[in-house]
Amino acid sequence: MTYHFFDYKHNITGFQSDLFSVPHLVFIGLVFLFSFLTIWLFRNADRQKIGKWLKVQAVFTAVLEVVKISWESYYDITTGQGFNAAGLLPIYTCSLLIYMLPLAAWGKGKLRDCALAFLTTIGMLFGAIGVIYCNGLNFYPFWTFGAFYSLYFHMSMFLTGVILLSSGYARPEWKNVGLSFLPISLLALIAIPVDYALNTDYMQLYSGSGVPLYEDLAARLAARGLRPIYTLIMLLTYLPLAALVVGICKAAERIPLFGRRKA
Numbered sequence: 001m002t003y004h005f006f007d008y009k010h011n012i013t014g015f016q017s018d019l020f021s022v023p024h025l026v027f028i029g030l031v032f033l034f035s036f037l038t039i040w041l042f043r044n045a046d047r048q049k050i051g052k053w054l055k056v057q058a059v060f061t062a063v064l065e066v067v068k069i070s071w072e073s074y075y076d077i078t079t080g081q082g083f084n085a086a087g088l089l090p091i092y093t094c095s096l097l098i099y100m101l102p103l104a105a106w107g108k109g110k111l112r113d114c115a116l117a118f119l120t121t122i123g124m125l126f127g128a129i130g131v132i133y134c135n136g137l138n139f140y141p142f143w144t145f146g147a148f149y150s151l152y153f154h155m156s157m158f159l160t161g162v163i164l165l166s167s168g169y170a171r172p173e174w175k176n177v178g179l180s181f182l183p184i185s186l187l188a189l190i191a192i193p194v195d196y197a198l199n200t201d202y203m204q205l206y207s208g209s210g211v212p213l214y215e216d217l218a219a220r221l222a223a224r225g226l227r228p229i230y231t232l233i234m235l236l237t238y239l240p241l242a243a244l245v246v247g248i249c250k251a252a253e254r255i256p257l258f259g260r261r262k263a
Contacts, residue, residue, distance in 0.1 A: 001141075008075035009139040009146060018147065019137040027142075031131050031155050035162050045167035051105065053163075058101035061156065065090060065098050068149050086200045091191045093203045093238075094126055096183055097157050104164075116170040117179035120249070121242040124161025130154025135210065165249055172249035177242040184238050192231060205231045 001014040018024055042050075069088055076084050090098060096118060103115035136150030164170040188203060195206035206227070208214025214234060221230040 006145045017138045018142045023142040038162050039166040042167040050167050050169045054105035058105045086198050091202045114179045114182045117176035118183050120161045120164050120170045121180040121245045123157050125245050127154045127157025172246045180242045205234050
């Protein structure tokens with residue numbers, strides 16, 4: 001098997017999967033090791049410096065997303081497949097990172113609160129899940145742009161939440177469960193019509209692809225003409241997931257390593 005760093009998945013032949021390969025496992029270990037180091041280093045970080053870092057992160061993440069969409073679209077269009085509206089639109093749950101970072105960096109009031117709440121709950125959780133179960137490695141070898149993008153994007157989601165919480169820039173509060181659900185709901189207003197019109201699965205609100213429990217529930221309800229019930233159930237599952245993260249973070253604050261140092 002031969003491939004180049006920027007090769008597209010359809011051009012890479014003989015590839016099976018690099019998910020949980022040795023490089024991927026090393027990457028997982030390094031990310032979580034670095035997260036503990038981050039907690040220690042950022043416990044007394046200056047708020048202005050965190051604010052500047054958020055602005056840089058917001059710009060870089062948006063540019064990287066545009067590059068990724070352009071790169072993939074080039075291959076799709078030049079091979080006669082056309083723009084991949086069924087899978088390339090930035091309306092996945094993880095896509096909220098692109099929209100929440102600018103609000104966290106430049107936003108005010110409730111908008112900023114919602115952005116920080118998402119980044120330190122659902123965003124951080126899905127980032128950690130994406131680092132561990134990086135679906136991109138089922139399509140791209142580890143040492144390629146496609147894999148790099150997916151791994152970096154989810155690592156960024158996870159570590160952004162860690163930095164915001166460990167620095168005290170954002171605090172784990174129960175009200176964040178509801179606040180984090182607002183951007184989820186707004187994105188769902190776009191994702192649901194697209195899913196039902198194109199039979200796609202943005203935000204896993206149509207068929208729960210990739211999660212056996214969700215897939216089975218969606219298939220059973222769809223067979224009875226009740227797919228919208230599945231969509232509602234899946235949407236509401238974000239609330240307990242956000243509550244789980246807040247609960248863990250509040251419990252961790254009682255541990256000296258995770259609590260902020262006193263001035």
